[in-house]
Amino acid sequence: MKHTVTIENTGETFRCDEETNVLLGMEQLCRKGIPVGCRNGGCGVCKVQVKKGQYAKRKMSRGVVSAEEEASGCVLACKIFPQSDLEVEVVGKMARAIVAQQSASSDFGFTTTMKTNKPVEEK
Amino acid sequence: MALTGVLRPGHVALRVLEMEPALKHYRDVLGLIEVARDDKNRVFLKAWDEHDHHSVVLREADEAGMDYMGWKVDSPATLKKLAADVEQSGLATEMSWIPAGEHPATGERFRFTIPTGHVMELFAEKAIVGNNCGTDGQDINPDPWPDGLKGIAATRFDHCLLYGDDLDGSVKLFTEVLGFGIAEQVMLAGDKKFMIGAFLSCSNKAHDVAFIRQPVKGKFHHASFELRSWEQVLRAGDILSRTKTSIDIGPTRHGITRGETIYFFDPSGNRNEVFSGGYIYYPDKPVITWYDESLGPAIFYHDRKLNEAFLSVFT
Ligand code: FES
Ligand SMILES: [Fe+2]
Numbered sequence: 001m002k003h004t005v006t007i008e009n010t011g012e013t014f015r016c017d018e019e020t021n022v023l024l025g026m027e028q029l030c031r032k033g034i035p036v037g038c039r040n041g042g043c044g045v046c047k048v049q050v051k052k053g054q055y056a057k058r059k060m061s062r063g064v065v066s067a068e069e070e071a072s073g074c075v076l077a078c079k080i081f082p083q084s085d086l087e088v089e090v091v092g093k094m095a096r097a098i099v100a101q102q103s104a105s106s107d108f109g110f111t112t113t114m115k116t117n118k119p120v121e122e123k
Numbered sequence: 124m125a126l127t128g129v130l131r132p133g134h135v136a137l138r139v140l141e142m143e144p145a146l147k148h149y150r151d152v153l154g155l156i157e158v159a160r161d162d163k164n165r166v167f168l169k170a171w172d173e174h175d176h177h178s179v180v181l182r183e184a185d186e187a188g189m190d191y192m193g194w195k196v197d198s199p200a201t202l203k204k205l206a207a208d209v210e211q212s213g214l215a216t217e218m219s220w221i222p223a224g225e226h227p228a229t230g231e232r233f234r235f236t237i238p239t240g241h242v243m244e245l246f247a248e249k250a251i252v253g254n255n256c257g258t259d260g261q262d263i264n265p266d267p268w269p270d271g272l273k274g275i276a277a278t279r280f281d282h283c284l285l286y287g288d289d290l291d292g293s294v295k296l297f298t299e300v301l302g303f304g305i306a307e308q309v310m311l312a313g314d315k316k317f318m319i320g321a322f323l324s325c326s327n328k329a330h331d332v333a334f335i336r337q338p339v340k341g342k343f344h345h346a347s348f349e350l351r352s353w354e355q356v357l358r359a360g361d362i363l364s365r366t367k368t369s370i371d372i373g374p375t376r377h378g379i380t381r382g383e384t385i386y387f388f389d390p391s392g393n394r395n396e397v398f399s400g401g402y403i404y405y406p407d408k409p410v411i412t413w414y415d416e417s418l419g420p421a422i423f424y425h426d427r428k429l430n431e432a433f434l435s436v437f438t
Contacts, residue, residue, distance in 0.1 A: 037436035039369040041140060042187035042392015045436055059140045061392065063186035063438065094435055113434065114319040114336050114415070 003082040007033035008051065008089040016082050018056070022048075023078035034077045035094035046077040047092035054083040126197075128205070128302045129325040132332065133195035133246060134177060134226070135283060135346050137393055138184035142166065144390035145181050152366050153348060153395065154276035155179055158252065159227045167227060170348060171269060172278040175249045176228040179280060179346075187391040187438040189343035191242035192283055192332070193232060194301075194325075195249065202247040205301065206233040209245075214238060214296040223248075237296055239287020240340030274366075275359045277348030277397055284333040286342040286437050293334055294321045304406045306330055307379050309421060312414040319415060322379060329380035329401040335434075342437045345386060345394035352399050353383045359397045363387050371432055378424040379413065393438050 002015045005022055012033040016025030023046050026034055037045035044064025050073040060070065060079045069075070074091065139145035146166060149155045155168040158177050167177035175195070182190065196202050209215050215235035221244070223231045230248030237243055256265035287293065297303040306329050309320030322330040335344065350356055353374075360374045363385065371394060373385035382398040389395055413421040419428035 035431065035435075037432055038371075038388040038392030038394070038438070040388050040390050040392040042388070042438040043436040045432075061140060061185070061187040061438065063188055094431065113338055 003053075004085045005082060006085075006087045008087060009033065009095070018081055018083060020081065021058075021078050022055075022080050022082060022086065022088070023076075025082075026077070034088075034090055035092055037078075037094075039078045041076050041079045044076065045092045045094045047074065047090075048077050048088035049074050049091050050080070051087040051089055053086035055080040055086060056083055057081070126326060128196060128201060129245070130195045130197055131326055132178075132192060132280060132282060133175065133249065134180055134193040134244075135280060136180040136182065136190035136192075137343075137346065137389075138186055138188050138190060138391070139181050139389065139393070140183070140185075140187060140391040142181065142183045145183075148368070148389045149179060149181065150273065152274045152362060152368055153397075154272055154274035161227060169252070170277050170279045171272055172254050173280070174251045174253055176252050177226070177249075180226070187393050189241070189283070189285075189341075189346075189393075189438075191234065191244055192285075193244040193246055196245050196247050199230070199247045202231075202233060202245055205245055208300050209233070209235055209296070212296060212300045214292055214300065217242075228252075236341075237287075238289035238292025239285060239334060240289075240342075241285050241287060241293070242341070275348075275350070275355075275362050275397055277350060279349045281328070281347045281349040281398070282331050282333065283346050284335065284344040286335050286337040286339055286344050288336065288338055288340060290318055290321065290334050290336040294318065294323070297323050297332070301325070303331070304404070304408075305410050306404050306408065307411040307413065309335075309379075309413045309415060309418060312416050315414075320379075320413075324404045327403050327405070329382070329404050337434070337437075339437075343393060344437045345396045347396035347398055350397050350399040356383045356385055356397060356399050360385050371436070372423065372426075372430050375426065376424040378417075378421040379411075391438070394436070 006013045010033045014031045035045045037043040041060040060076045159167040166181045168179040217236040221232040228250035232244040232246040234244045253261040255269040258264045303323040303325045306324045307322040311317040319336045322333045369388040371386035380401040382401040384398040
């Protein structure tokens, strides 16, 4: 059964069935909006806050999603499967890249992170 | 013996979210050979052309990433000496000796944490189990490759690329204490002494470990496995697509080391690479320097720009 997923940051919507994770569902339709990384629950770049709707989930790395976050619907798009229509907001560390993409910036701003020596806390 | 001291990367220990899919990936797709399991549910694997007992250790955990990387040194005497040198250098923290047998078929290991936050080990002894090519006993009248290889059938675990903050400290430890050379470096164009990437060799390979400066501690970018030709890298791409493995980029070429490459992810999001080619490194080879403005072609020579994932996707 297919459900509609809405990405709040961009207004993008796409249909995704219950056996397909939200990130793959988006990619299969050549849609954009949620940053794509490892696709396997390890890197955290596809992190979203689910604002509305039900989903099933599979194991995600504690390195990028804490138990509290997971409980509050802050989850990895590549590890959730829609059980109803979903509204999600992209919150991963590449969230700003979506905006950059839309304004056609070529440098995603990440190279600047190489120029600093200060460790920052991972979100 | 011209190659002394630290010989090669001997093992990499990775955390996976679920063991069964991980095994399908590392054994059936990448083509590593399972050699042992222990009472901690760790699985030990080797690539077919490695002689030592194991080179990849998988452990099920809540968090993906790398536990540690181990380096084979030429003798127990060298192990003692290098351990003392590391301790003396003041560059390492959390130093300890892991008793023999903690890894199956492996001698004692000296473990320490380097300035970028990665855990490294040195060891001198690991049982030699061979590559199964001999036709009349191990290593006697060998065939060029053994029967029964699976999937991509990488020949060996080759190197890791690691992300961390104190790049200068880790490079100092590897070059001044452990005897590595810098094959290639990436510097800031605006501050030519400021290093943002280092590709280090302890052998004749273009690199045995690489570091990129990022404001994180102990992060893992990829573990790389060797293939013997560009055609095999292309074939690896076919196998990855057929098995619906998550591909990051490639097949393409790196400017740095000139290797032909494909990046992909294991089922827990840890990046792997298979690559072929690159040049032969000698300690007297002039250091190759890239500047940050050429980072695109340095990393992905054909696209001439980084993909979004290169700097932001790691475990
Ligand atoms: S894409 Fe890496 S965690 Fe989802
Ligand atoms: Fe590599």
